[in-house]
Amino acid sequence: MVQSFEAFIREHKDEITALQLLYSKPYKQRITFEAVRELADAIEKPPYLWNESQLRNTYAALEKSRVKGASGRRILTDLVSLVRFAMYQDNELVPFPERVNANFRAWFVGAAPRREKPFTEEQSHWLEMIRDHIAANLGIEPDDFNYAPFVQAGGLGKVHQLVGDKLTAIIEELNETLAA
Template sequence: MEQKPTVSFEKLLQAVAFGNTEDDVLTSLAGRLAIMEHHLKPEDDQKIRPLSGGYSLKDLAHNIIQSLDPDNPVEAASRRLSENNKQQDSAATVWQKEYYDRIIRNPEELYNIEHYIERHHEYVTAASSLSDDKRRDATVTLLRAQIIQHAVKPLYDPELRALLTEIKKKNEVVIDIISADKVIEAGFSPEALERAKGMVQSFEQFIQAHKDEITALQVLYSKPYKQRLTFEAVKELANAIEKPPYLWNESQLWNAYAALEKSKVKGASGRRILTDLVSLVRFAMHQDNELIPFPERVSANFSAWVEAASRRLGKNDKRQDATSTGFTPEQMNWLEMIRDHIAANLSIEPDDFEYAPFAQEGGLGKVHQLFGDKLNAIIEELNETLAT
């Protein structure tokens, strides 16, 4: 997804505002917007929507990705107009063969695209001397540019760009109260250890005191879980610990535990994500003996699931290009993307396949094609298994 890792978020926004619509630039920007959405607070979302025309960060990222999709409504409208010229009495289709591969999202969208073509008489006249294929390609190129412009139009607003930059910087601020201390031999200074101990004790007291009030803690304290833990519930917990007087985040808490129990803490030098808070709570509750990054836990559960699933697959279900897992390489690629999505979001739903990174690989239509009528069962199994 990230095509411009060395370019700052602010520079990407500025480039788009100045008219840069290169695929690499837009893909990188959409990816960063999608990541920002995971840490977005409700009050920040309320500030964004009035400036973006009602769009959320997820909507903005999705619109950009969809505008880059080669099977966007431009192709459908061009095909429809071409067919109408040949068969005036025939209704052209605006759907792909598979019922789940939707090209035109709504009648209004198709109407706008078709009428855009009809209004540009000068373009049609200039293109009339070209062959049918070249004329169609030229029309698609023009309309694709228009759809991209529509997707990025909210970002032309300098107030929105400034707000997004401010929110991103705010969410990236990590106050490391431990690693800044001078290291004595291979450990931490006595002052740092004392602060780490105080933070850990306060955190464990907090989760004990609020286990009946905060949804995420209610779920994690119930064994077996009475309901599935959601990303929204974890975000609620994160918002609670970030407020005064606590002012904690995942990185601070992880470093505090690493300072006190180094042998039991993995990934101390890595970058934390919101779902790592689940691992922190489980460790603080003494449900887990080790503090392991949440994506690593999900990955281990995924490997076990693949092994079990491959044993269940009968000989009739295996294809000639299937790997030792019983899944084809392409299926495994999609399963791994689903694994990574669950690691960052705790679960996956069918609608998620319409967003990055799935949309770039064919979206909901492609995953249906690969897994057929087993898709819903696979999604349910992965949601139940990976995040436990």
């Protein structure tokens, strides 16, 4: 299954948008949820009939020391981590949300010295919600603040109130850094 999946990736790298983007280093553009959905649909069709969970379990059986993270609930964005591992871009297979969280911690620590004032507790909470959204959706756009969980906490107006005119820069920086 692993050999077939890796061959599938190589054979379709010019046809499937997500694979095109993952092969382009540095990334020419950010991978989208829709592109990952297209890839998931392609691997789930005959003759493959694969899903991310099956492939991950197969890699775990073959390379247990290099497959990290909980083996519980899988999400579509985990397919990004799986493909990066299969393409030998990553040395470990880590669930996508765990990678995003690690990147967020590094960004947060690195952002502190660049700021005039430390993030407030409320700003930190919003940044964590943004992190979680990126982990589940591969990115965030201003329109996303009109939906749960953001709208329950005040939506776009509230986040704009908290970070001001730096919102666009923060969104761009988090999109680029966390999903990297």
